[in-house]
Amino acid sequence: MKKMICLTMVVLALASFGCVPAPSGAGGGASAPAAYTATDSRGKTLTFAEKPTRILCGFVFADEVLLDLVAHDRIAALDKWVHDEGLSSAVQEAADVKTVIEMNTESIVAQRPDLILMPEGSRGDLSATLEDMGFRVYVYKNARRLGEVESMIRSIAAAVGERERGEVLIEAFQKDMAQVKHMKKPGDPKEKALLFLRFGAIGGEGTVYHDALTALGFYDCYNEIRKVSAVAQASSSILSKEEVIQANPDVFLLARWTQGDAYKDSEAQLREMYEDAAYENVSAVKNRRAYIFPQRYVNCLSHHAGKNLLTLAKMLQDAPAGGVLSPADDGGGQKAL
Numbered sequence: 001m002k003k004m005i006c007l008t009m010v011v012l013a014l015a016s017f018g019c020v021p022a023p024s025g026a027g028g029g030a031s032a033p034a035a036y037t038a039t040d041s042r043g044k045t046l047t048f049a050e051k052p053t054r055i056l057c058g059f060v061f062a063d064e065v066l067l068d069l070v071a072h073d074r075i076a077a078l079d080k081w082v083h084d085e086g087l088s089s090a091v092q093e094a095a096d097v098k099t100v101i102e103m104n105t106e107s108i109v110a111q112r113p114d115l116i117l118m119p120e121g122s123r124g125d126l127s128a129t130l131e132d133m134g135f136r137v138y139v140y141k142n143a144r145r146l147g148e149v150e151s152m153i154r155s156i157a158a159a160v161g162e163r164e165r166g167e168v169l170i171e172a173f174q175k176d177m178a179q180v181k182h183m184k185k186p187g188d189p190k191e192k193a194l195l196f197l198r199f200g201a202i203g204g205e206g207t208v209y210h211d212a213l214t215a216l217g218f219y220d221c222y223n224e225i226r227k228v229s230a231v232a233q234a235s236s237s238i239l240s241k242e243e244v245i246q247a248n249p250d251v252f253l254l255a256r257w258t259q260g261d262a263y264k265d266s267e268a269q270l271r272e273m274y275e276d277a278a279y280e281n282v283s284a285v286k287n288r289r290a291y292i293f294p295q296r297y298v299n300c301l302s303h304h305a306g307k308n309l310l311t312l313a314k315m316l317q318d319a320p321a322g323g324v325l326s327p328a329d330d331g332g333g334q335k336a337l
Contacts, residue, residue, distance in 0.1 A: 038158040040139045041120040051161035052115035052136075058103045059119050062140065064090040064302035065153055066117070067097070068169055069162045076111045077101035086257035089296050089304035105129055117159060143301040146211040149173060153303060169303045176306025185217025186316035192221035194249035194284075195298065198256075198263035200238035201247075207237075212298040213253070215309055216316065221247045245282055251322070252284045257295035266292045267324065291316060293325040 039045045054076040057066050063082040066075060067090050080100040082088045101107055103123065108116065108130065116135055118127050119142035127137045138159040143152040150170050157166025187193060193213055195203050203209045203222030213220040225243045239247070252273070256266040270290055279285045296304075297312035315325040 036161050038138065038161075040159070041141045041155065042139050044139070046136060046138055046159070048161060052113075054112060054114045055117065055160060056101060056108060056111055056113035056115070057117040058101045059117075059122075059142075060088055061143065061301040062117055062119065062152070062156060063094065064088065064300075064304055065156050065169065066160070067093045068303065069157055069165050070160050072096050074160075076113050084257075084260070085296070086259075086294055087296055087299070089300055089302065089308060105133075108135075109133070115159065117156060145206070145208050146177070146215075146301070146305055149301055149303065149305060152301070173303040173306055176303075176310065180215050180306050180309045180313075183310065183313055184317070186313050187213070187217030187219070189217060189219045191219060191250040192224075192247065192283075193218035193251045193253055194221055194239075194244065194247055196252060196254045196266070196269065197295065197299075198258060198266070198269070201244050202237055202239070204237070208301060209298060212309060216313055218251075218253070221249050241276075241278060245279065248282055250283045250287070250289060252290040253298075254290060254292045255295035255298050256292055257299075288322065290322050291319065291325055292323070 035047075035049055037045050037047050051074070053074050055066065055070065055074055056076045057063050058077070058079045060079050060081045063078045066078075067082075075097050077099040078094060078097050078101065082090055082094045082097075083100070085091045088094070099111065101111065103126065105126065114136065116127075116130060116137045118137055118139050120139050121142060127139060130137050140155040140159060141148070141151045143149045150173065153166050153170050153173070154163075157163050157169075194201050195209050195213060201222070203213065203220045204226055205223055210220050210222070222239070225239060225247050226237075252270065254266040254270055257263075258265055270292065273279050274285055274288070284290060293312060293315060297308045300308045312325075319325055
């Protein structure tokens, strides 16, 4: 019954809008038809008579890749967070794609996509429902660490018929990461660092956060407390107050993103720790060693990751005593805590 209702919805939606319109020409115009196939992470091969022109993608890091792979008039809708500079590295690039998507059946059907990009390990029930309704769903290889970004780019590029362009993005990403590897490190491996997101301390081997801290030259002390990789834990990967105190970091790194004001700002988060008597013997609190910066610099799983790390490294080097950091191109600068 549920499937019949969904099928009725899609028929009505398509009938009300008519045929899918051709691209308007914004962002470079429509690509020439080119028959190709692409095999997704499930092993399912999709056949395309021509390149899709109403692509729907609802996950911010894949959105960032898609925006640099295709003309923007081929994109039907993106995730709302791609327009949030706290998390997204492609706010300017996404400015001309106004439509945002909620990853549910009704929202997706309304956009009449000819290709839906879904990350592996996410909403298998939704993918199955959409395929039952006749939509083309491609489940791409989802990056969870910096070392997996290239595979994700190739996977998405194959789906949208832009393999060559995908290799261009990968080459640029590799050059950025090579610079990261050889850059002067702002962190001191002899000092213990702990990263905080809006909901608490996180990190540990197997996460992008550990990858970022290590690339910046910091010693991530998360694993001193949690011996098991954060991604392998069945329980919360966020450290408790008692665990933070036990870790006794020399420096706090706070990645700012309030998720649309759903969480407290990093400055308020840090102020609470500074004022909490339970933390008074923690080295980072005693010495007032803390940095606050946009979360996108340490939580990016697209081709922008290397540039983000290079930018953050420069900001950290320019503020050895800590502070609230913002790059010059954001119109900001260093502010003392």
